[in-house]
Amino acid sequence: MHKLNGKSGCAVEVTLSVMGGTWKPIILFHLLRGRMRFSDLGRAIPSVTQRMLTLQLRELEEAAIITRTVYPEVPPRVEYELTPLGHSLEPILVSMRDWGLNYTGAAPVAEPCPLA
Amino acid sequence: MHKLNGKSGCAVEVTLSVMGGTWKPIILFHLLRGRMRFSDLGRAIPSVTQRMLTLQLRELEEAAIITRTVYPEVPPRVEYELTPLGHSLEPILVSMRDWGLNYTGAAPVAEPCPLA
DNA sequence: GCATATACTTACAAAAATGTAAGTCATGGG
DNA sequence: CCCATGACTTACATTTTTGTAAGTATATGC
Numbered sequence: 603m604h605k606l607n608g609k610s611g612c613a614v615e616v617t618l619s620v621m622g623g624t625w626k627p628i629i630l631f632h633l634l635r636g637r638m639r640f641s642d643l644g645r646a647i648p649s650v651t652q653r654m655l656t657l658q659l660r661e662l663e664e665a666a667i668i669t670r671t672v673y674p675e676v677p678p679r680v681e682y683e684l685t686p687l688g689h690s691l692e693p694i695l696v697s698m699r700d701w702g703l704n705y706t707g708a709a710p711v712a713e714p715c716p717l718a
Numbered sequence: 719m720h721k722l723n724g725k726s727g728c729a730v731e732v733t734l735s736v737m738g739g740t741w742k743p744i745i746l747f748h749l750l751r752g753r754m755r756f757s758d759l760g761r762a763i764p765s766v767t768q769r770m771l772t773l774q775l776r777e778l779e780e781a782a783i784i785t786r787t788v789y790p791e792v793p794p795r796v797e798y799e800l801t802p803l804g805h806s807l808e809p810i811l812v813s814m815r816d817w818g819l820n821y822t823g824a825a826p827v828a829e830p831c832p833l834a
Numbered sequence: 835g836c837a838t839a840t841a842c843t844t845a846c847a848a849a850a851a852t853g854t855a856a857g858t859c860a861t862g863g864g
Numbered sequence: 865c866c867c868a869t870g871a872c873t874t875a876c877a878t879t880t881t882t883g884t885a886a887g888t889a890t891a892t893g894c
Contacts (some may be wrong), residue, residue: 694813
């Protein structure tokens with residue numbers, strides 16, 4: 603045997619299944635400040651590609667963490683916004699930001715990112 | 719162009735670079751309760767393989783999030799423990815657990831995992 | 835009537851993560 | 865002598881994730 607036992611799945615794993623991965627926490631963190639359109643998110647997260655952004659947004663939408671609103675204009679406009687469930691992730695996202703700020707030296711001051 | 723712009727790296731990304739991924743948050747969460755040996759962690763996280771557990775523990779050690787102590791016995795015994803830096807991740811891990819508990823219905827009651 | 839803008843989608847390719855299974859090491863016990 | 869134990873390591877295969885680049889749609893302005 604190489605797995606060490608049978609099954610479980612603790613609460614942390616549940617959370618990770620919803621907001622885990624490379625992009626989701628970052629996307630959600632930016633959305634804490636309010637609705638954003640696709641291109642805004644892309645600009646806020648320079649390292650993400652269109653494809654990844656689309657894929658991750660779709661998954662978050664399926665999980666009911668965000669909503670997607672299409673405005674039937676030309677050129678199209680699509681806005682993404684946290685649902686209440688999505689907003690309930692705020693404590694996690696904020697503590698992640700705080701830890702990162704501390705780790706990089708700074709006191710939890712203002713905006714390298716949304717939210718001072 | 720397919721990336722949407724140039725560069726950044728916000729505080730959340732920094733945190734993810736240290737404790738992101740499928741296994742690290744779970745490992746760290748279990749270690750919140752105190753030192754554990756390799757086989758204990760394996761039992762606590764049934765879905766992880768020996769190989770993944772070793773790899774992730776090594777990375778956490780390199781990041782100075784945990785310490786690794788080898789007791790020169792036969793058969794060998796190795797214990798892992800959070801450093802102070804590792805302990806500083808507690809707020810993140812605890813809020814992740816809380817969210818998972820809520821999401822799965824329960825009120826934040828007792829131990830599906832370490833920490834009630 | 836042609837380019838422009840936005841928010842994608844699609845096909846293909848490369849890279850990264852993870853799994854599987856076997857082997858290693860040292861010693862005490864039978 | 866042989867086996868068991870605990871914590872690995874190694875080689876290889878598979879799966880999953882991510883990237884690249886091109887294509888789509890449609891109304892508007894030039």
